[in-house]
Amino acid sequence: MIIRLVCLGALVLAAGSASASPPAQPRAPGIESPGYVWNAPNEDQMIALAHRADPSNGEEVYAVCRGCHQADGSGRGDAIYPQLAGQHASVLIKQMIDVRAGRRDNPKMHPFVADWVVSSEEVADIAAYLSQLPIPPTNLKGEGTDLTRGQALYEKDCAICHGAQGEGDAAEFYPRVAHQHYSYLDHESKLIRDGGRRNANPEMVKAIKGYSDADIAAVSDYMSRLSTESPPE
Amino acid sequence: MRLLAIQLLVVLTGCVGVLSAAPLFAQTKGDPEMGATIAARVCVACHAEDGTSPMPNTPRLARQHATYLVKQMKDYRAGRRTNEVMGNFIGGLTDEEIPHVAAYYAALQVIPGVVTDPSLLELGRRVYDDGNPGSGIPACSGCHGDEGEGTRRFPRLAGQDVGYTLEQMRRYAAGERTNDRGLMQTVADRMSEAETLAVAQYIASLIVLDTEEE
Numbered sequence: 080m081i082i083r084l085v086c087l088g089a090l091v092l093a094a095g096s097a098s099a100s101p102p103a104q105p106r107a108p109g110i111e112s113p114g115y116v117w118n119a120p121n122e123d124q125m126i127a128l129a130h131r132a133d134p135s136n137g138e139e140v141y142a143v144c145r146g147c148h149q150a151d152g153s154g155r156g157d158a159i160y161p162q163l164a165g166q167h168a169s170v171l172i173k174q175m176i177d178v179r180a181g182r183r184d185n186p187k188m189h190p191f192v193a194d195w196v197v198s199s200e201e202v203a204d205i206a207a208y209l210s211q212l213p214i215p216p217t218n219l220k221g222e223g224t225d226l227t228r229g230q231a232l233y234e235k236d237c238a239i240c241h242g243a244q245g246e247g248d249a250a251e252f253y254p255r256v257a258h259q260h261y262s263y264l265d266h267e268s269k270l271i272r273d274g275g276r277r278n279a280n281p282e283m284v285k286a287i288k289g290y291s292d293a294d295i296a297a298v299s300d301y302m303s304r305l306s307t308e309s310p311p312e
Numbered sequence: 313m314r315l316l317a318i319q320l321l322v323v324l325t326g327c328v329g330v331l332s333a334a335p336l337f338a339q340t341k342g343d344p345e346m347g348a349t350i351a352a353r354v355c356v357a358c359h360a361e362d363g364t365s366p367m368p369n370t371p372r373l374a375r376q377h378a379t380y381l382v383k384q385m386k387d388y389r390a391g392r393r394t395n396e397v398m399g400n401f402i403g404g405l406t407d408e409e410i411p412h413v414a415a416y417y418a419a420l421q422v423i424p425g426v427v428t429d430p431s432l433l434e435l436g437r438r439v440y441d442d443g444n445p446g447s448g449i450p451a452c453s454g455c456h457g458d459e460g461e462g463t464r465r466f467p468r469l470a471g472q473d474v475g476y477t478l479e480q481m482r483r484y485a486a487g488e489r490t491n492d493r494g495l496m497q498t499v500a501d502r503m504s505e506a507e508t509l510a511v512a513q514y515i516a517s518l519i520v521l522d523t524e525e526e
Contacts, residue, residue, distance in 0.1 A: 101494025146450025158445030187448030190498040
């Protein structure tokens with residue numbers, strides 16, 4: 080009887096192995112859908128947030144991300160791969176979970192962060208590891224020609240959430256923007272303004288709605304130059 | 313039909329192997345000397361005594377990580393990785409024998425690989441170290457290590473046979489090799505033919521003499 084069971088298992092496995100490339104990123108409703116609630120509670124995120132994170136396991140699991148985000152979490156300004164080192168763990172968790180669920184479109188990254196590669200608990204482990212890495216000393220900055228206006232715009236419209244020094248707010252899931260790559264800040268700000276980042280915060284969309292491309296370039300340049308001495312707790 | 317019969321036989325032998333080896337399961341650490349005996353009996357014709365590649369499209373096994381070798385052998389045996397030739401040979405190994413053979417190949421001396429087209433090395437290095445952000449190819453070095461040394465989780469690539477690497481990339485892209493949690497299928501699918509040819513040459517040129525096994 081036991082013999083039959085084991086053999087049946089082997090046969091089913093053999094049959095199930097016929098080709099199938101990994102499933103594409105799913106698509107879940109986002110800001111374009113009526114009734115959208117930013118950061119709505121969901122199971123995957125609750126498991127990750129409740130998990131007692133293990134940064135050393137996070138370092139090991141992070142291996143599948145290094146090919147794009149780099150071993151030190153510095154990302155690549157030229158490739159619009161964001162810097163992850165020093166970002167708040169809560170923010171990292173929310174963004175990874177949103178990509179898995181298809182609330183934030185990122186088909187390039189999805190196969191590497193999908194739940195058959197990284198478990199909900201490992202999402203938290205990776206986030207704990209990255210959040211305690213030092214912010215890399217160099218990043219891509221803008222042209223530096225419009226910083227006074229950039230600062231004025233930032234203090235008027237953005238500092239209320241992202242903090243006077245761009246430090247963000249871990250408890251509120253507001254990202255740290257200080258010292259992020261200019262290319263990425265510029266790219267995301269435009270996406271959020273234009274509705275392309277579907278997991279965006281509607282209050283932020285209001286704040287940036289009237290911005291021209293030049294305004295966004297100026298404020299992004301300013302944010303890329305903010306630097307906070309110590310990484311977040 | 314005959315093929316099916318052979319495969320069934322292999323699966324059945326596999327089952328018996330699982331059962332008979334169950335009481336010995338505690339023994340997981342392989343013994344290279346016992347592995348040498350098995351390798352000399354069954355594997356030497358295709359994988360050579362020194363773990364190089366005497367036949368086309370056959371992998372070099374010397375200094376490959378033992379954990380990776382064990383996983384591949386079990387995947388062949390269970391049908392999670394399919395190859396007519398290998399499936400048949402591995403089907404006859406027991407759970408007890410697999411770690412021994414793995415330990416044998418993992419401990420062999422490194423013999424540098426063979427580059428067949430040095431003009432492709434520069435492009436190959438760029439793909440390996442930087443990937444291609446435009447098409448979403450991550451750097452190979454991110455997972456396989458800066459020098460192709462691999463880890464407990466990712467196979468060593470340094471010095472691998474060019475024909476074998478190309479055949480695996482083709483299989484990943486075509487969805488014929490699927491024991492990779494989709495990672496390599498995604499990577500291979502995003503690569504151009506020129507990038508694949510070049511990176512296979514670069515991999516063959518990498519030399520790592522020593523690797524840490526956990």
